[in-house]
Amino acid sequence: MDELRAWTEATDEAGARAAKLVATAAAIPPAPVDLTAWDVVVARSAAPRHDGRLVFAFAASLAAGIALVVALSPKPTTPTAVDPPVLVASSSARWTQGADGVVSLAAGRLSVERASAAKLTLATPHATIEATRARFLAEVTAGGTTLVVEEGEVVLRAQGQTRTVKAGQTLVWPEAPNIPAPLEARPTAVAAVCEGVGARLDCLKLEAKGDGLAAQAALYELGVAERESGHVADALAAWTTSLSRFPDGVLHPEVRLALLVELTRQRRFAEALAVARGFETACAADPRVADVQALRRSLEGR
């Protein structure tokens, strides 16, 4: 836009009236200034002026604003107290609870009787168990940790692996190794003892007290019979006695294998490991030694 024409040349009525009014006001000469006031200007320029009252007012309003914000801001809600889970330990259990709330169960049985929203962490020698809103039972034995979940879900972590156990499920950790099939096969070379006898167990026990091959066969068969009857401890005792009495007997490889398999099934991994190593030493030429070595390697990782 180029320079405007003088306002007084305005043609419209409103513009002309405004221009006349402004021209009238503009014609007023300024009042003279007291030139001695220059000293005041010099004095004031030496020190910057601050109005303390404004500073105070600003500070007061700032404080009032902060107070208002604090007063009106919602109060942080106090977290509702969460009922801790109720733990019941067996009389033989050895357990402690650290300052961080983690429960350590070294042996025995511990059960959560009341589910809680609070997270429960249970550490055993074999695994770490984490549970929220769950009821479960944990038992620690030499062979591992058994977890029985009654309500909710429980997470078990061990050796970089995670297992989720739901209500009604049971998990034993570490999981039992796979037993090679050749080791479970019943030997056919064992002589039949007390076959067809009504009280076969009594017969076998009587024969076992003897000597020689018949006694070896009777002890082996006695162990098998006891195991099949569900008497695992008696079975293990029969085979242990056989090894003790006839460490180099004709049947000692079969007895060792029977012991190895049953101890593994019973999760008595340390004892099974010892039996496996004994087999490898005493029966190095046995064709099943490779399977025993494989099982032994599995046992060593537990």
Place this chain on the structure above:
Amino acid sequence: MAAASDVSPAEAVRRLYVEHAAELRLGVARLAGKHLDADDLLQEVFMVALRKPQDVLTADSPKAWLYGVAVKVAASRRRTATVRRFFGFDEVGELADPEAPSRTMEQRDASKRVEQVLAKLSDKKREVLVLHELQGLPGEEIAAALQIPLKTVWTRLFHARKDFAAELARLDVIEARTSGLPQERRHG
């Protein structure tokens, strides 16, 4: 340019004060509003000049430079006055009139009316209108004072005149409606 090579910067600024103080005091009063202390505003303008003597003394137009400071001081003081009024610190004392006492009645009324209308304009429009129409600054000096292009000066002035005329007409209408009419109705 008022500054001479054989005088100190402070003295050169003082000479500017002697030369332009009266006109600047009236100008800054028109910019800020006559309810504010024009003497105080004038002092602030020259305080800035004293702190930056080289700026004002080497400017193409020291007068335009001073008006530029006056515009900023006036705008700042108008804002501050609002805050001060909010906190109840607004001191309305006996203020010296920046206009000559020799003015006529017509001039005094016109001045009051102009101030009323100027108060309704935006800062940018009020500034160019005051500087050009009331203080008589040419467009080039206004552009230098406000640090805007010359064309912007004319554009703002065009719209400022338009708004001023419209606001004046609006005030006239309001006064016509309120002056005397209610009384006539009551007595009628």
